[in-house]
Amino acid sequence: ALGSGTLTVRGMLNRLGTTTALTLNNPIELIGDLVVDGHHDLTLNGAISGEEYLNKQGEATLRLNAANRHEGGVMLSGGKLLLGNSAALGSGSLMVMEKGGSLETTTALTLNNEVKLWEGKLDLSGSEDLTLEGELLGSGMITKSGTGVLTLNAANHYEGGTLLSNGKLLLGNNAALGSGVLQIAKHGTSLATRRALTLNNNIELNADLNVAESSQDMTLNGVLKGKGK
Known part of the structure; x- marks a missing residue:
């Protein structure tokens, strides 16, 4: 055309x-x-x-x-x-507006862009591995619903929290999850760190928290609550 x-x-x-x-x-x-x-x-x-x-x-x-x-x-x-x-x-920057949306990749990728979560929800829904090197900031949240590995490497400053409902979440920074709550939504998900880390986030266990065997040492300083274990 x-x-x-x-x-x-x-x-x-x-x-x-x-x-x-x-x-x-x-x-x-x-x-x-x-x-x-x-x-x-x-x-x-x-x-x-x-x-x-x-x-x-x-x-x-x-x-x-x-x-x-x-x-x-x-x-x-x-x-x-x-x-x-x-x-x-x-x-x-990738700017996630109030209506939000989903982000997927056609192959394993590393993105260096800053991600601004302007009150919206960003759903990482892909089956391919995705690494986010850029800072995540704003009042919005991220959800991980895809089966691929999501790696967060920056010292992030988003406030809306993180919902883990599928796949593996791999962290490379003490502040990778920002300041919000980490919600474990479904059984079979896993959390891991690339190096020894201390996480200060509160964790809500709506399902069991599985720390992957490949994880480095992890210290959880936040409050754990919910029906999971």
Whole structure:
């Protein structure tokens, strides 16, 4: 539909949607901001550049496959963001808005972007391993519902807590879980650390807490409560 050239976005309130599931290979230059809000899944294979941001709205899936270079970040305001490259988010922040959304990857990836949880919930729902090196901050929360390993390596400052309902949560920093409560939601999940760590978070045991055999020494200073063990 767009030919082979670059899609240049200028000004404000620009919207991109499709009438069916599509894959676009065109490069995109964000001189202005771009809202992707269609009801159908969209895959962007072309590199995204520029100073402005990409805003993902609606319940469909937006797949970003390129090593993108845009600086304004990505807003997540609903639906699923599917990443196929460690630089898919460009150099800016991932901003999770009030409606929240889910983040998955098509392969094991490490993301260096800062994650701002603006009251919303970020669901890490993928089956592939994901490492977050950037800081998580804000009043929102994260949920881990995917089967892959989620690794949090930064000294994080998010306040809304962490819900572990599937897979393995691997921590590389004493403050990896921010200041909120860690909720263990389902049996069969596991918690591990990459090195000897002391966690000050309170832990709510709605299911048994399983410390993985591969874990390094772990000290829990927070209050443990709930029906699990």
